[in-house]
Amino acid sequence: MTLQSGTPGFKLFVIVPAFNEEHSIAAAITALRTVESGIRDLGGDLAILVVDDGSTDRTADAARDAGVDVLVSHRINRGLGAAVRTGITEAIARGADLVVKFDADLQHDPADITPLILPILDGCSDVVYGHRHSRISYRMPLVRKLGNLFFNRLMSYLTGQKVTDGQPGIIALGADYLGTFHIPGDYNYAQQILLDAYFKGMRFSQVDVSFRPRTSGRSFISLKYPFIALSQILIILAMYAPMRVFGRFGLAFGLAGTALFFVELALYFLGLADKPVGNVNLVLGLVILGSQSLCFGIIAELIRQQRKS
Template sequence: MQVEAAHIHYCVLIPTYNNGTKIAPVLDAVSDYTSNVIVINDGATDDTAEILARFPQFEVITHPVNQGKGVALRHGFERAIELGYDYAITIDSDGQHDPDDIPLFLQAVAANPGAVVMGARNMEQEGVPGKSSFGNKFSNFWFWAETGISLPDTQTGFRAYPLAPISKKRWITSKFEFEIEVIVRLAWSNVPFESVPISVTYEEDRITHFRMFRDFARISVLNTFLVTLALLFFLPRLLIMRFSLQNSRKKLHDEFKKNKDNPGRMAFSVGLGLFFGIFPVWGFQMLVAFGIGSIFKLNRMVVLFFSNISVPPMIPLIIFLSFVCGAPFVDDPVSIEDFRVLTMDSIYDQLRQYVIGSILFSFLAGGLGTLISFLILTFAQRKPLED
């Protein structure tokens, strides 16, 4: 029996290469949910073509020679976009994934329109290869470093993609690393992410075309490139955009109200934001504060809000107080009188005083911010915050 989601115009993409012994049951199971299936035969040299001929209701794209999973997915996306689909669900052809989980993706898409939905495998279950578990943790870490988003499974091939943002991009990878590039760049475009738990089966005769050294090297090079871009441009822009798009004052009030029973955590969030808003890492305050706040599991919204103490109107005061704090620690300090005629050249000449002072000032502001916030929040526990 075929089950269709009337309100979601989607298709299923199945890239395959020499999985002739596994693909027929996958196609049979997928057909229970939809006939909107695009199979990309990526130059298979086994009996895949003959097996696919038994499913005339599905569209088949055939590559004369193997070009890689990334190219197969890209061509599948292009065809799905041409046919007017809004979403594409990708599933592997080796029998690892259970097509009966397709309704989970449709439910998640319905609840989160426009989001990428990632299938999350239980990597701790019995039978999961050790290299797969390690590789997933490795990939999850780098995705977090590149986007600030934490996902339980970034290597799964069972995903639901919104096609509108994909149609606007040109891709640079062609092999297994494409599945990393696509989610990182969608995250940089502010596309939200959701995860759903899925079943996974690892059989002893499972066919994999992942080559440990070659493909791992390609993935490592890609991650190096993406991390560099993230640090220099995309993460600062994304953090600022996310922060400015919200009603920050109301959001901040809601965060304190929601976490009023944990004054220590919230006070530390305030202090950390103030610390990095003043600490001399100009241009990267929000990014560094966000990362450290995530490591310590603090309230990242509060951290980001208070790291904005270094907004342009406050910069002259921060520089002045930094010079004041650093004056006792240099031989020829800039005095208050000198500050009246302070120029960029004189700031450069007294860079040591500024750096020392700004570090001290950041500790002072962070410590006072934490202490004052803790006292206020502790007092506020006695009566609820007003709406």
């Protein structure tokens, strides 16, 4: 589905996940209202949808008082990925043609929403990520900068595209992707959406956006972030490209076991070892693990192909 700017009738939902953001959610909603006329000039209608992810403060009440269009609440804190998934699902149910995910902490500028959705409206992209690093207004901590660099390189490798910012707090999703999106993990959404869109043949682009220091609340990112994010990436890879995961693991383990077998056999014939194979259990373990992983990958790939057909 291609939307053209100036074509009347498209519905844009801005999803704002919020967890204990009572001090910033009203300001975020008010700031988002400032782009309403610009969206109307493009032929669209703007709706603000807040997902209260089990907040223990007055986030939900503050959002209602600020005049949010739609408020959805989780009974418990389920995670940012789950909140984004809930928001997208609710927006689709309400007829969304476009969805923008926007942080409640106002580190992003609502004025960037219009340039972010233009590649989708013009039929050039299905998924657009904000690129923060050229317009960031504070010094990002070194650890976070290195983490961003690692995940950018990883996502570039996995998707074959140049990903310069794979973890922004502002992204836009078009109707074609909304009709088929899948976010299996609850922790984060950024890498999941990027991989999900890539395996479904969606077009991806990035737009420069502003990024400001956080003035209230706290980031969900902690030392556990890379480990959980990597596990979520592995799950998506296993879903869409099982041979890419299990085939490579199986080949690596199988080759390691075979190589160890021949090395120990050579040492025995050279008189440097007392037994033909000294580490029998290790060799058998590597070969069996490799064979099982490879077989699992083949079976999973056959199932995936069967479901596609």
